[in-house]
Amino acid sequence: MPKRIGVVSIGMTDIDQQAVWVKSILDEHGDAIIGRRGIPYGPEDIHIVSVIVHASTDEIGTLAGKLGSLPGLRVKSATIKA
Numbered sequence: 001m002p003k004r005i006g007v008v009s010i011g012m013t014d015i016d017q018q019a020v021w022v023k024s025i026l027d028e029h030g031d032a033i034i035g036r037r038g039i040p041y042g043p044e045d046i047h048i049v050s051v052i053v054h055a056s057t058d059e060i061g062t063l064a065g066k067l068g069s070l071p072g073l074r075v076k077s078a079t080i081k082a
Contacts, residue, residue: 001056004079010049011074
C-alpha cells in the first residue's frame with residue numbers, strides 16, 4: 001500500500017494522565033513518525049500535540065483510532081500524497 005504524509009492532531013485536557021497514554025501509543029507507531037510537537041494553550045486549558053507521519057492510510061487510521069479511543073482526547077487526522 002502506498003505511503004502518505006499525514007498529520008494527527010491531538011487535543012488533551014488532562015495532561016498528567018493522558019500524556020502517559022498518548023506517549024505509549026506513539027511509541028508503538030514510532031517507525032511511522034517523522035516528528036511531533038506539543039504546545040500548551042492556556043486560554044482554553046488544552047494541550048495540543050501535532051504528530052507528522054509517513055505511513056499507509058490504514059496505519060494512520062489505526063494510530064488515530066487508538067488515540068481517539070482514549071477518554072477525553074480529541075483527535076483529527078489529514079493526509080496528502082507523499
